[in-house]
Amino acid sequence: MMLRIKRVPTVVSNYQKEEGEEGSRRGGGCGRNCLRNCCLQGARLPLYTFKKADRIVTDVFEHDKSEPPVAFLNSLLLGEWEERMQRRLFRYDVTTCETKVIPGSYGFIAQLNEGRHLKKRPTEFRIDKVLQPFDENKFNFTKVGQEEMLFQFGESEDGEGQFFKDVSIDPENSPSVVAINVSPIEYGHVLLIPRILDCLPQRIDRDSFLLALHMAAEAGDPYFRLGYNSLGAFATINHLHFQAYYLTVPFPIEKASTKQITTLDSGVKISELMNYPVRGLVFEGGNALQDLSNTVSDACICLQENNIPYNVLIADCGNRIFLLPQCYAEKQALGEVSSELLDTQVNPAVWEISGHMVLKRKKDYEDASEENAWRLLAEVSLSEERFQEVNALIFEAISYSGNGSGTDSENVLEDANAEHQSLEEVNAINENSHSAMVTGSQGCLVMQ
DSSP: OOOEEEEOOOOOSTTOOOTTTTTSSOSSOOSSOOSSHHHHTTOEEEEEEEOOOSSOOOOOOOTTTOOOOOOHHHHHHHHHHHHHHHTTOSSSOGGGSOEEEOSSSSOOEEEEOTTSSTTOOOEEEEOSOSOOOOOTTSOOGGGSOGGGEEEEEEEOSSSSOEEEEEEEOOTTSOOOEEEEOSSOSSTTOEEEETTGGGOOOSOOOHHHHHHHHHHHHHHOOTTEEEEEEOTTTTOOOOSOOEEEEEOSSOOHHHHSOEEEEEEOTTSEEEEEEOSSSSOOEEEEEOSSHHHHHHHHHHHHHHHHHTTOOEEEEEEGGGTEEEEEEBOHHHHHHTTOSOHHHHHTTOOOOHHHHTTEEEEOSHHHHHTOOHHHHHHHHHHHBOOHHHHHHHHHHHHHHHHTTTSSOHHHHHHHHHHHHHHHHHHHHHHHHHHHHHHHHHHHSSOOOSOO
C-alpha cells in the first residue's frame, strides 16, 4: 500500500511553483536568472572557503556564560541575508513574528508564524519511501534565482580559509551554495545545498554531512544550528539540502538529559535521550570532526536504506548531533493522529522536534503549553520497542562501517544491549511521572 498525506508545502524560494506548473516555460531562457544551463553562463557568487579541521572543537560555548564571538562566516551570512531582506525577497518579515518561551521545565519555544502557509493549497506527498530518485521536472534548487543565493561554500584548496568576493560558478565542479529560505522560521534562516548542480536527491552521504558539520564549526556560534529532514519526515523538496538559522536561546532538546550507551575507539560518544517526548540518539566528541561525521552519516545511511524517516539536529558548533527517527507522517497517513493535532497544521520536522514550535494559528499560540507541546511530540516518537529495534540496526551499521577497530565491532552491540534493560526501566519511570503531570493539569486541550 502506498502511503500519502496532504499538507501545505513550505515555499523556500520565490520561484517555487505549485505542482503541475513547473515546466510551463521552456526555451529561450527561463527569465529567472537561475542556475540551469539557460542562465548559468557568466554566473558569479562570493566564495567562502574553510580550512579542513583536523580536530574537533572542544571549547564549546556555554549558553549561559558569555556571548559567543562574531565569526567572519556569521557576519558574511547575516550581512548577505539582511541585504536580501532590504530587497524584499522574503515572503514576510520574520522579525515581526511573535515568539515566547512556554512556561515549564523544558522551555519549549512557541512562534506565531501565520505567513508561512498562506496562499498555498495542500499538496499530496508520498511518505512511505525515504529514498526517491531526483526528478528534474519537479521544483529543485537549480530553478532558484541567483539573487536568492548568498555565497559558495567549500573546502580550501591551499589549506587556508579565505573569502573571495566574486567568483564564477564552475559547472564542471559543482559548488555547494548557501541560499536564503524565503519562508524563514527565524533570523538568518538559510539553506545549505551541497553540490547544487549535481542534483542529488534528499539523502545523506558522508561528504555532504561533513560539509554541514564544517559549516557549524566555521560559524562557531552555538546559537546557529543546522537541521536535516529526510523524505517521510517532512522534507518536501527532493533535492539535497540542510537548513540553518539563529535562535538565541537553547533548544529544549539540547537541555534534555542523556544516558551514555557506548564510546567508540574514535572517541565518539553515543547516548540516548532521556525524559524527552521524542526518543533519539545523541552523538558527540570524536578525535576529529570526520570521526563524528562518519559515525552519524553511517547511522543516517542505515536509516535511509531501511526506509526509516528521520530528522537530524547539528548543535554546539558541530560538536553534538541529535538523530531522531520518527513516524508522525506514517501515523497521519494511516489515520492514527487525532483531529485536534491535525487541526494545528503543525508539521513536526527537525525544528519542532527540537522544541521550537512553529504555530500557524493565533489560538494555538495563545493556548501553547508544555503539556500541549509534549503531547504533539510524543506522537512523533517511535515506540520503545521499535526504537530499540532501530538502534540495533544503527549500532550494527556503525560497528561494521569501518568507524572503529575490531574492539568496537565486538563491543558496540554489547554496550547497546546492556543499556537496553536499564533504559527501558528509566523510560517507564519518566513516562509515568510525565503522565501524572499531564493528568494533574487542568484539562488542557492539545494546541486546538
